[in-house]
Amino acid sequence: MPPLPIPDCATLPAPWAAFWVDADVDGCTKGLPPALRTAIGARWRQLLTGLAPDASLLDLGCGRGAVLAAARDAGITRLQGVDAAPIADTFFPLHVGSAASLPYADRAFTVVTSQFGIEYAGFAAAVAEAARVAADRLWLLVHAAGGPVHDDAREQAAQVAWLAGPIAPFDRLAAHFRAPSPASVADIDALRTAIVDHAASAGNTSVLEGVWRAISALQDVADPIAGTHALAAGVTAHGARMQAMVAAAPTAADIADAAGCLRASGFDVSVEDVGTPPAARWLLATRRPT
Numbered sequence: 001m002p003p004l005p006i007p008d009c010a011t012l013p014a015p016w017a018a019f020w021v022d023a024d025v026d027g028c029t030k031g032l033p034p035a036l037r038t039a040i041g042a043r044w045r046q047l048l049t050g051l052a053p054d055a056s057l058l059d060l061g062c063g064r065g066a067v068l069a070a071a072r073d074a075g076i077t078r079l080q081g082v083d084a085a086p087i088a089d090t091f092f093p094l095h096v097g098s099a100a101s102l103p104y105a106d107r108a109f110t111v112v113t114s115q116f117g118i119e120y121a122g123f124a125a126a127v128a129e130a131a132r133v134a135a136d137r138l139w140l141l142v143h144a145a146g147g148p149v150h151d152d153a154r155e156q157a158a159q160v161a162w163l164a165g166p167i168a169p170f171d172r173l174a175a176h177f178r179a180p181s182p183a184s185v186a187d188i189d190a191l192r193t194a195i196v197d198h199a200a201s202a203g204n205t206s207v208l209e210g211v212w213r214a215i216s217a218l219q220d221v222a223d224p225i226a227g228t229h230a231l232a233a234g235v236t237a238h239g240a241r242m243q244a245m246v247a248a249a250p251t252a253a254d255i256a257d258a259a260g261c262l263r264a265s266g267f268d269v270s271v272e273d274v275g276t277p278p279a280a281r282w283l284l285a286t287r288r289p290t
C-alpha cells in the first residue's frame, strides 16, 4: 500500500469541527469492537470512582466529553475540556486550543485525562505539557500503532484516497445530475460496479458501502448536486480524520519514551495494553510525593 500523506495539522480542526456538529458524546468510540468498548468503559469507571469528589479534572482532546461525562457520573464536578475544534453546546467549559500548549498553571488540575485525543497534538510534547498541569495523576488512553483499530483506520483512509483518485465518483455524479442521459446513467452503473469490485478485497467496507448507498439515495433528493458536494465533503473529512489517526497513533517505543520522561520528572508510571494484539494502550502516571 502506498504511504499516506501526513495531514496538515493546521487544517485538522475543520474536519473534527464538522464531525462534532452531529456526533454524540460517544461518537468517537461507538464504532469500536464491543469488547474493547466495554473494557475501556470499565477501566475509566474504576479509575474515576477512586477520585475524591472535590478533585478537578482536565480532559485533553475531549470532543463532546465522553470522559468528562464518565467523570460527572462518578461525582466529579470540577471539569474542564480542551479540544482543537470548536464544539457547540458542551455540558462542560471548553478551551479551544492545542493540547500541546495549555493556558493553565503548573499542577492546576488533580488529574489530567485523555481518550484518543492527546496523540493528535504531538504525543511527546503534549504528554510533557499534560504532566506540567497535573498535580497528582495522568490517565491517558491512546490508539496503539499497528493494532487492529489503527489498521482499520489505515484501510479506511486508503479507500478515501482511492475515491479521490482517477475514479472521480463525485465529478461523475455531479455530471450525471447536471445533464442526465443514457450515457451518464451507464457511467453511474459502471461507477457502482467499480466500487463493489474494490470492496471485494476490503476488510472494512464501511466507506465504500456508504458511498455506494449514497449514490442511490441521491437519486431521490431535491438537490442532488448539492447532495453530491455534501457527500464529497463528508467523505474527504472522514479520510482526513482517519489519516490523522494513522499518523498520530503512538508506537510502543513512543509510549516507552513518554513513560521514561514522566519517571524522570517525578511520576510513577504503568503502561497497560488493551486487547491482544493491543488496539489501545493506557499510560497511567501518579506524581511521587516530594
Ligand SMILES: C[S@@+](CC[C@H](N)C(=O)[O-])C[C@H]1O[C@@H](n2cnc3c(N)ncnc32)[C@H](O)[C@@H]1O
Binding pocket: 012, 013, 016, 017, 025, 026, 027, 028, 029, 060, 061, 062, 063, 064, 065, 066, 067, 082, 083, 084, 085, 097, 098, 099, 100, 114, 115, 116, 117, 118, 120, 121, 122
Ligand atoms: C478521536 S477524537 C476523541 C474525542 C474524545 N476524547 C472521545 O473520546 O470521544 C479526537 C479529538 O482530538 C481533538 N484534537 C485533534 N487535534 C488536537 C490538538 N492538537 N489538541 C487538542 N485536541 C485535538 C479532535 O478535535 C477530536 O475532538
